Amino acid sequence: MGKVSVAEIKELMKSTGVGMMDCKKALEANDGDMDKAIEFLREKGLATQAKKSGRAAAEGVVAAVVEGNTGVLLEVNTETDFAANTDDIRNFVANVAATIIKTNPADVEALKNEQLVNGTGTVGEALTELAGMKIRENIVIRRFVRMEGTLASYIHNGGSIGVLVRLDTDLSGDAVTAVGKDVAMQSAALNAPYLNREQVPAEVIENEKKIMLAQMAEDPKMASKPEQVRVKIVEGKVGKYYSENCLLEQAFVKDDKLTVKGYVDAEAKKLGGTISVVDVVRYERGEGIEKKEDNLADEIAKMIK
Numbered sequence: 038m039g040k041v042s043v044a045e046i047k048e049l050m051k052s053t054g055v056g057m058m059d060c061k062k063a064l065e066a067n068d069g070d071m072d073k074a075i076e077f078l079r080e081k082g083l084a085t086q087a088k089k090s091g092r093a094a095a096e097g098v099v100a101a102v103v104e105g106n107t108g109v110l111l112e113v114n115t116e117t118d119f120a121a122n123t124d125d126i127r128n129f130v131a132n133v134a135a136t137i138i139k140t141n142p143a144d145v146e147a148l149k150n151e152q153l154v155n156g157t158g159t160v161g162e163a164l165t166e167l168a169g170m171k172i173r174e175n176i177v178i179r180r181f182v183r184m185e186g187t188l189a190s191y192i193h194n195g196g197s198i199g200v201l202v203r204l205d206t207d208l209s210g211d212a213v214t215a216v217g218k219d220v221a222m223q224s225a226a227l228n229a230p231y232l233n234r235e236q237v238p239a240e241v242i243e244n245e246k247k248i249m250l251a252q253m254a255e256d257p258k259m260a261s262k263p264e265q266v267r268v269k270i271v272e273g274k275v276g277k278y279y280s281e282n283c284l285l286e287q288a289f290v291k292d293d294k295l296t297v298k299g300y301v302d303a304e305a306k307k308l309g310g311t312i313s314v315v316d317v318v319r320y321e322r323g324e325g326i327e328k329k330e331d332n333l334a335d336e337i338a339k340m341i342k
Contacts, residue, residue, distance in 0.1 A: 055083050080251035095323030096121045099199035101190035102134040108188040109137045110201040111181040112320050116174040182318045189217025193225045200224045200319045208310040216304045224319045229284035246271050
């Protein structure tokens, strides 16, 4: 068992929600391997499925803009919430989104070389001026996605979460947009990692089965059951995994008697056509970005000395 670092313990705590000392033991038992430590905690029943984004956060704005059949989801980060809520930042984000829609850049670096819509220079030049002369904070255009087709979007809490949805449909109009927005709101609220079960890698399901069997082995009541019975129980639990982790199979938040797909199909039938959800992208402001947590670091350092 090798010694593990404060940073490793912090990362595992954020990923699993498990306490400090249990995370330390898990890492030590697995020679610092983060993935194995997560599985170790799950097998002990201490952690549920690890959160992809963790608890880390950064300030800024997530924006979703749809113009006709083109839309963009964009995240711009700032150092403080105060800066994120200024008109200068909000206007800059709106103009950058308009630039992405107009120019369709390949990535963030290409975007910086584009002429800023409603600006006098490039996006990169405007960013430098805004950060250095007006806001006086580090400002980062972190990521964006641009889509074309029948689109709907949703922004939560002024830009903390944004979702962009693309539909395949033979219908049009506000009623179709409303269906797409409901799907976007579902994604914002429950953050399913997959759109449907076809997107779930086979190895993920096999790993879930392994973890479920290990959890049963830790439960005296379940451990006493024959192996074939435990395997059958696990097979039944896989369906629950899909219903929790696949957006279209989740219970619809506005009517939990329906799945999300069931809701979409029902609305399409009412409108006399078909609607399929083919793409969903969800951004949560600051997900995965480390912020300074000096007090927590000090506390962990004392614990592992």
